[in-house]
Amino acid sequence: MPHPCQRREGSQVLELKRITVRFGAGGVPVVEDVCLTVEEGTKTVIIGETGSGKSVLILALLKLLPSTAIVTGEVIYRGIDVFSLSERELAALRGAKIAYVPQGSGNSLNPLHPIGKQVGESMAAGNLLPAKELRARVLALLKSFHLGDEERLVKQYPHTLSGGMRQRVLVAMGVAPGAAVILADEPTKGLDAARVRLVEDSFMRLEGKSLICVTHDISFARKIGEYVSVMYAAQQVEIASAEVFF
Ligand SMILES: Nc1ncnc2c1ncn2[C@@H]1O[C@H](COP(=O)(O)OP(=O)(O)OP(=O)(O)O)[C@@H](O)[C@H]1O
Ligand SMILES: [Mg+2]
Incomplete structure (x- = not known):
């Protein structure tokens, strides 16, 4: 090489x-x-x-x-x-x-917003999607990572998740957008x-x-x-x- x-x-x-x-x-x-x-x-x-x-x-x-x-x-x-x-x-x-999934247990999630909103924003990445469609895509993505009880997860705030869970949400977000x-x-x-x-x-x-x-x-x-x-x-x-x- x-x-x-x-x-x-x-x-x-x-x-x-x-x-x-x-x-x-x-x-x-x-x-x-x-x-x-x-x-x-x-x-x-x-x-x-x-x-x-x-x-x-x-x-x-x-x-x-x-x-x-x-x-x-x-x-x-x-x-x-x-x-x-x-x-x-x-x-x-x-x-x-260029998506970036940082080192550390998901500390770069915004503590002020629920998970679903943050994942949705990373997925939409500037494209306007109908709210219903975006929600369906967020759920599908989180389900593909087997995070468990995704319906509840989208409403949760980062501090209520374990470090490992936050890390996986971040990986999902890095994989999500275009x-x-x-x-x-x-x-x-x-x-x-x-x-x-x-x-x-x-x-x-x-x-x-x-x-x-x-x-x-x-x-x-x-x-x-x-x-x-x-x-x-x-x-x-x-x-x-x-x-x-x-
Ligand atoms: N903001 C900073 N100011 C000064 N030095 C820094 C800063 N960030 C990193 N360094 C130094 O740069 C060097 C490389 O750090 P880096 O974080 O890239 O290591 P790494 O290879 O990722 O290590 P690890 O496997 O432990 O994550 C280290 O000596 C570190 O102390
Ligand atoms: Mg490092």
Whole structure:
């Protein structure tokens, strides 16, 4: 396989070019010179030891890092230079085109709104759907994750759910909208084996969408990954097809 910075074949949906991240001028890079080409409809898993820069890399590519972060390099989404977009254009890209399922037990759900409303918003992503149709779609989606008593769940507020449940709602939301790319940061963390399988199944069914998934779970990585990127001490030390890697 050619070096990830040189790969040009296929129809890439997302390209990271020489991404470097430092916190504060003169800080040591926590992500250094990382290149990644993601082709349409492919699944890439990022593995690597704790603190190697996986989450920072994911956050950097959507410009979600705090202002102390100094990010260099380029992110190209379907020919669009992401770092040159205005805040408004970025907001339109996030969620609608590039969905992000953050690390942590669903803390990024809005505590003020019931689950059904939040999932509905992520599904509609700018399209106006009749309320009844949207509700039916939200229920169908949540049912596909076997969350249990979905009719009740849509009316519940995030703080009334367990961490594992919130995490799965977030995964469902990341999978829901018309996004072409899904970024998921440790989506199976803290889930029991049966729940991990549900996440696996829903990721396997993501037809036509591209997935970049950070995980510590090697068997999960092996199940869903087509490409494997290995981070070590801020650098990507290996990128290979899953076939070669495993
Ligand atoms: N906001 C921040 N300010 C300063 N340093 C940060 C910030 N966020 C992350 N870092 C540092 O960047 C490095 C990479 O962190 P990152 O969260 O990307 O690790 P990770 O590979 O996701 O680890 P884990 O597997 O534990 O989630 C760490 O040394 C971390 O301390
Ligand atoms: Mg992380």
